[in-house]
Amino acid sequence: MKTEMSPLKVGCGKFFHGKGAIQYLPGEIRRLGGKALIIGGRTSLERFWDCASPLFQTDGTPYVALTHTGSCTTDRAMEFVKTATDKDCSVLVAVGGGRCIDNVKCASVFSGLPVITVPASIATCAATSMVAIMYNEKGQRSPAVNLKKEVDVCIADHDLIATAPRRTLAAGILDSMAKYPESLHKKQVTGYQSCDLKEYIQIINAKAIYEFLSGEYEDLYTNNGSARRFDDAILTNLLHTSIVSGFANGSGQLAVAHATYDFIRNYHTSKGSAFLHGELVAIGLLIQMSFNQCRSSEIEQVRQIMRRMDMPLTLGDIGYDTSEESLDFLIKHLAEDSDIRTEPEMIRLKNAVLEAL
Ligand SMILES: [Zn+2]
Numbered sequence: 001m002k003t004e005m006s007p008l009k010v011g012c013g014k015f016f017h018g019k020g021a022i023q024y025l026p027g028e029i030r031r032l033g034g035k036a037l038i039i040g041g042r043t044s045l046e047r048f049w050d051c052a053s054p055l056f057q058t059d060g061t062p063y064v065a066l067t068h069t070g071s072c073t074t075d076r077a078m079e080f081v082k083t084a085t086d087k088d089c090s091v092l093v094a095v096g097g098g099r100c101i102d103n104v105k106c107a108s109v110f111s112g113l114p115v116i117t118v119p120a121s122i123a124t125c126a127a128t129s130m131v132a133i134m135y136n137e138k139g140q141r142s143p144a145v146n147l148k149k150e151v152d153v154c155i156a157d158h159d160l161i162a163t164a165p166r167r168t169l170a171a172g173i174l175d176s177m178a179k180y181p182e183s184l185h186k187k188q189v190t191g192y193q194s195c196d197l198k199e200y201i202q203i204i205n206a207k208a209i210y211e212f213l214s215g216e217y218e219d220l221y222t223n224n225g226s227a228r229r230f231d232d233a234i235l236t237n238l239l240h241t242s243i244v245s246g247f248a249n250g251s252g253q254l255a256v257a258h259a260t261y262d263f264i265r266n267y268h269t270s271k272g273s274a275f276l277h278g279e280l281v282a283i284g285l286l287i288q289m290s291f292n293q294c295r296s297s298e299i300e301q302v303r304q305i306m307r308r309m310d311m312p313l314t315l316g317d318i319g320y321d322t323s324e325e326s327l328d329f330l331i332k333h334l335a336e337d338s339d340i341r342t343e344p345e346m347i348r349l350k351n352a353v354l355e356a357l
Helices: 021-031 042-059 074-086 098-111 158-162 166-177 179-183 197-226 230-251 256-267 277-291 296-308 324-337 343-355
Strands: 014-018 036-041 063-068 091-096 115-119 131-135 141-146 153-157
Touching: 014 021, 014 230, 021 042, 021 091, 021 115, 021 153, 021 158, 036 042, 036 074, 036 098, 042 063, 042 091, 042 158, 063 074, 063 098, 074 098, 074 141, 091 098, 098 115, 098 131, 098 141, 141 256, 153 158, 153 230, 158 197, 158 230, 166 179, 166 197, 166 230, 166 277, 166 296, 179 197, 179 230, 179 256, 179 277, 197 230, 197 296, 256 277, 256 324, 277 296, 277 343, 324 343
Parallel strands: 014 153, 036 063, 036 091, 091 115, 115 153
Antiparallel strands: 131 141
């Protein structure tokens, strides 16, 4: 019997990044049918129009704009589909962070309309990833919606992204760095012979991301848009990171850092809502590294990066109750979600969580 083949879904149709990238937006809208439904969070849209309104004024490209509020839900995606149909829009444009971008990507899956993403920070590999991470109205995780094909166009404009709060920069840096220890979850990889080539591609690319960001984070955090490698950080976070995720998708399972994120969204929903995706992943990253038995100097280096960028460092910092009962509850979920079963692995996980207090 033929086994089901799941295709790799990697990259995006076109990726513009750097200074002046936004000027390509009207042309891409015209190429994709000529009328846009532009959807963004309130503050993201304000920043977006500061950069983009002269272009639309000169060019005359027609559009309808909508403000995204609340959670990223399938109901909201259906509302976007209805507006796009009622107003005869040919292409969806998502402006902002992960929540809005994933919501619009989901609307693109439901409607079949093409989608252009305009990320407003580097804290969002959603801009080019092949999956829309969905939530319910309360902000808890719902099943993800897979895209049928890649995001059509991503426009990652230097000046727009440089106006993002510094906190998103820090969160984005740690979220992307997490890919490397996560790619080594439960694996001993010594070279391409010791694993599947897809896994190896994932690992060496994740390593390149980790090296780049741990080398440049200080300049990026201090100097933001004037940092010497700012455009390379855009490329790293908004494209390279999602390519790594694309190669990881077949494994169909979370590693510890992102399992920690999911856990906090599901079971520490209200207090956890004050924290960004990457901030929660970062705490999970420390647990992951300890579980992987990384050297303590390496773990300390990551903690130092987080400290330097004023991020929460511990489960206590994000208001998670650290009684024995609550920790056991966390450990049980992390083990289930990241395929940790054997006794020695369970002990390592428990110790790793205790270190993250
Ligand atoms: Zn992430």
